[in-house]
Amino acid sequence: MKAMKSEVPYGTLDLMILKTLANMGSLHGFGIARRIEQVAEGSLELNQGTIYPALLRLEQKGWIRSDWGISENNRKARFYSVTKAGKKQLVDEEAKWLQTVAVLARLLGAQ
Amino acid sequence: MNARMWFARIAGLFRKDRTGYLEEEIATHTEMLAAEYMARGMTEPDAHAAARRDLGNVTSFQEQYREQNGFPLLENVWRDLKFATRTLRRNPAFTLSCTATLAVGLGAMTTVLCVVSAFLWKPLPYPSPEHLVAIKQVDPRNGLWPFSEPAWLDLQQRARSLQTVAAYSKVQLSLTGTGDAEMIQGAAVTPSFFPLFGVTPIGGRAFSGQPKEAVIGRALWERKWQGNRAVVGRALALDGESYTVVGIADLPHDVLPGSEVLIPLTPKATESRTAHDIEAVGRLAAGVSAAQAGAELAVIGASMAGQSPQSDGGWGLRLIPLSDEVVGPRTSNMIRMIFGAVTFLWLLACANVAGLQLARNISRRHEMQTRQALGASAGRLFGQTLTENCLLALAGALGGTVLARFALQAVRSFAADSWPRMAQVELTFPTMGVALLILFATTVLFAAFTGRPAGLQGSREISRRTSGRDALIVAQVGIATVLVLCAGLLCQSFLRLEAVDPGFDPDRVLTVQVSLPGRSYNDLRRVAFFREAESRLARTPGIVSAGATNIAPFSGDGTANRFRLESDVASSEYRTAAWRAVTPDFFKTLGIPLKRGRLFTERDANGSAEVVIVSESMARKFWPNQNPIGERLLWGRSGSPKTIVGIVGDLRDLVVDAPPVPTMFRPYPQLSDAPMALVIRTQADPLAVIGDVRKQIAGIDRNAALTFQPLRREMSKTILRPRVSLTIMAAFAIVALITAAFGLYGLISYRVNQRQQEIGMRLALGASPGSVGWAVQKRCLMLVCAGLAAGMPVACGLSMLMKSLLYETQPTQPVAYAMVLLVFGGVALAASYGPARRASRMDPAAAIRHD
Numbered sequence: 001m002k003a004m005k006s007e008v009p010y011g012t013l014d015l016m017i018l019k020t021l022a023n024m025g026s027l028h029g030f031g032i033a034r035r036i037e038q039v040a041e042g043s044l045e046l047n048q049g050t051i052y053p054a055l056l057r058l059e060q061k062g063w064i065r066s067d068w069g070i071s072e073n074n075r076k077a078r079f080y081s082v083t084k085a086g087k088k089q090l091v092d093e094e095a096k097w098l099q100t101v102a103v104l105a106r107l108l109g110a111q
Numbered sequence: 112m113n114a115r116m117w118f119a120r121i122a123g124l125f126r127k128d129r130t131g132y133l134e135e136e137i138a139t140h141t142e143m144l145a146a147e148y149m150a151r152g153m154t155e156p157d158a159h160a161a162a163r164r165d166l167g168n169v170t171s172f173q174e175q176y177r178e179q180n181g182f183p184l185l186e187n188v189w190r191d192l193k194f195a196t197r198t199l200r201r202n203p204a205f206t207l208s209c210t211a212t213l214a215v216g217l218g219a220m221t222t223v224l225c226v227v228s229a230f231l232w233k234p235l236p237y238p239s240p241e242h243l244v245a246i247k248q249v250d251p252r253n254g255l256w257p258f259s260e261p262a263w264l265d266l267q268q269r270a271r272s273l274q275t276v277a278a279y280s281k282v283q284l285s286l287t288g289t290g291d292a293e294m295i296q297g298a299a300v301t302p303s304f305f306p307l308f309g310v311t312p313i314g315g316r317a318f319s320g321q322p323k324e325a326v327i328g329r330a331l332w333e334r335k336w337q338g339n340r341a342v343v344g345r346a347l348a349l350d351g352e353s354y355t356v357v358g359i360a361d362l363p364h365d366v367l368p369g370s371e372v373l374i375p376l377t378p379k380a381t382e383s384r385t386a387h388d389i390e391a392v393g394r395l396a397a398g399v400s401a402a403q404a405g406a407e408l409a410v411i412g413a414s415m416a417g418q419s420p421q422s423d424g425g426w427g428l429r430l431i432p433l434s435d436e437v438v439g440p441r442t443s444n445m446i447r448m449i450f451g452a453v454t455f456l457w458l459l460a461c462a463n464v465a466g467l468q469l470a471r472n473i474s475r476r477h478e479m480q481t482r483q484a485l486g487a488s489a490g491r492l493f494g495q496t497l498t499e500n501c502l503l504a505l506a507g508a509l510g511g512t513v514l515a516r517f518a519l520q521a522v523r524s525f526a527a528d529s530w531p532r533m534a535q536v537e538l539t540f541p542t543m544g545v546a547l548l549i550l551f552a553t554t555v556l557f558a559a560f561t562g563r564p565a566g567l568q569g570s571r572e573i574s575r576r577t578s579g580r581d582a583l584i585v586a587q588v589g590i591a592t593v594l595v596l597c598a599g600l601l602c603q604s605f606l607r608l609e610a611v612d613p614g615f616d617p618d619r620v621l622t623v624q625v626s627l628p629g630r631s632y633n634d635l636r637r638v639a640f641f642r643e644a645e646s647r648l649a650r651t652p653g654i655v656s657a658g659a660t661n662i663a664p665f666s667g668d669g670t671a672n673r674f675r676l677e678s679d680v681a682s683s684e685y686r687t688a689a690w691r692a693v694t695p696d697f698f699k700t701l702g703i704p705l706k707r708g709r710l711f712t713e714r715d716a717n718g719s720a721e722v723v724i725v726s727e728s729m730a731r732k733f734w735p736n737q738n739p740i741g742e743r744l745l746w747g748r749s750g751s752p753k754t755i756v757g758i759v760g761d762l763r764d765l766v767v768d769a770p771p772v773p774t775m776f777r778p779y780p781q782l783s784d785a786p787m788a789l790v791i792r793t794q795a796d797p798l799a800v801i802g803d804v805r806k807q808i809a810g811i812d813r814n815a816a817l818t819f820q821p822l823r824r825e826m827s828k829t830i831l832r833p834r835v836s837l838t839i840m841a842a843f844a845i846v847a848l849i850t851a852a853f854g855l856y857g858l859i860s861y862r863v864n865q866r867q868q869e870i871g872m873r874l875a876l877g878a879s880p881g882s883v884g885w886a887v888q889k890r891c892l893m894l895v896c897a898g899l900a901a902g903m904p905v906a907c908g909l910s911m912l913m914k915s916l917l918y919e920t921q922p923t924q925p926v927a928y929a930m931v932l933l934v935f936g937g938v939a940l941a942a943s944y945g946p947a948r949r950a951s952r953m954d955p956a957a958a959i960r961h962d
Contacts, residue, residue, distance in 0.1 A: 047167025
């Protein structure tokens, strides 16, 4: 039996993508999906396609940019990387998340 | 959303397929996933299937992606618009009739709103207009009068509640020395008139209190001096006297319509208190209400009456807001009536369009049901209907605004320069805004009532909707009844007015206002001038006879004076009657019949026995059942006795819609200080002799200024207001009738179509075609009867409110109602004729097979 997989919590996919790109530099959609799954170690149910609307959203917000490139297996692929504004946003978002998580952990731990 | 997002989304809109690189990216992604699965040993098809599973619902996130690259709500609206345009274009009859109905309704509504706003809402275009008032002297028996000069001085000195008091008096002046001698309208005004109306000279200055100054209006300045400022300081010959032009200004058109020049007015305490010839206007002092000022004026009026009991005994003073005085109660009543009428017309247009839409919704129910079944939400269907309605409304708004522009031009052309406030009748944004607001509010209501998705209900829903259409048709007929009846009453009243016998024959008569160059004429010379003019004109070919009077009939002026009866001198009571100074040939020229005694002759000259001729109504009023000939009356304040030598027929020479005023006539040589007008009876068209008249008069004095008017035209001008109200109401009534008739026709022919099978069955079972046709017509008649039954009582009630606008026409008279019944009977038959014919000629076999 597979381990329980959880859905991607609402609003966290953007942050995951941003963090992944900040760590890994330039990546295509497949790479981003693969990386998130690796980190989640199979505990996340990710519909890989949903990455693309999220990528468009981030790009429209100006936090990432994209360029055509050639993938490792010689395919034409679109590579995404974090912009300066995106890095700043990531710092803010991370701080916010850690705080939320800490609050939740304390609340849950207090029981 | 920040600006950057907006930009990105807008840019996204223009991307080729709105999904941008997504296709390619997904392809790459799938390939990479599949390659991975294949590396783990899957077959190629299995690997691809697994890859697609990993990717999830592609359509769903493609949709999400597409929406993110644009504005989904706006796009829905855009799609609805495109769809609506298509459906509306596919159904041109429906679209055109809706648009036309809305355009006519909105055009009428906008026009009337502009008129109402100019006459009743907009404040006068002068400084703090709400504080401007007109003040009248009140004769308890004879209503409101202008002021006498001494009374005005009393008012000016005593009234504390009025910050400024001014006086004006309209005059006609001859302008000579600048091309042809010309008669111009003007006004004599006190210096306070300028600050009161905020008249600030464009060039020069206002009055300084010196006599013989003139301020010319902009129109005259531009016409005569081409806008040259050097005219300030020049001499101007008005009525033969030399005035100095001290300034150029925009004159207050609403108070002095048509005036082109101002000259000084200096009221004198020595003038007669019985000569009421100056208008008093003023501004309320700061913080004083009209009621407070009115109370103070009552006190002043009472003390004036106490001081001069002979002239002012029993009289009082009355304050009227200047805006009311300028517009006048008759005009404002008329405008209220028209506003009411246009409201009805608008409701009718709405009912009509609602009926059309209901009809169309019934025929579109399959489409709506299909769309609903395919998953369109109620909101989307409503949005679709609303979009269609808005498109129709927009087309109607465009058409209506264009119509309103033309209609306003027509309204203004009725009498812009002589009708106060008419010049301000224009298409303004606020009025257009109000009209459009009404339009779109109605549109949303329409959509709400008619645009509910037909749903999957069955025929019960449809029959409910048909009865809805019945109700709408009945409403339309009812409203049309109201409009037609009111128009009918106005029409009858107007015909009565046109047919009024003024007491003389106004056809083929030319009136000539003559202005002689003032001081160069003494009384004797003036009398001689008119005697000479009459005899020269009488000899001119084409002219039958010529006479002269101080008041040309229907010129808008009148003169009245008080007198006492010698037989009743003890009572010391003054009576009032109109008077005219005339030459002997005046009566003959106008065709006023002599009833008793004699007319004037050349022997009734200055210095001979003073005589007077009275009109029949004057004789009846003051000498009932007696023969007044030989009686004497004591004239005015001087009390000099005049002997009555004749009685002539009554005449109406001021307005035609009031009974004849008791009038006394005096021989011109015995009262020769009045300005005069010639009346000339011609053999043919009075306009044809103008050149000859000019030549003849110039032969006597080339500086005499002349203004020509055919008497018939002057007379019809006095019924301008009834003519305007009738024209507008008749137009409304005709539009209403046509709209209602088409509505009826549409409904009846729909009925016939709907009942084809039933009708065919009846025909097949042996019903005669005539009876089938009659059944259709009966249905139509019943609808009309219901409409009449609803409309008649409303019309009856409303026509009572119109009473003040009707001349010798009873609002409740049966003739008008009978006429309305006839008209609508005709409309019912005409509207049902076609469908009835179709029904009676139906081929039973085909009809039964009809779906």
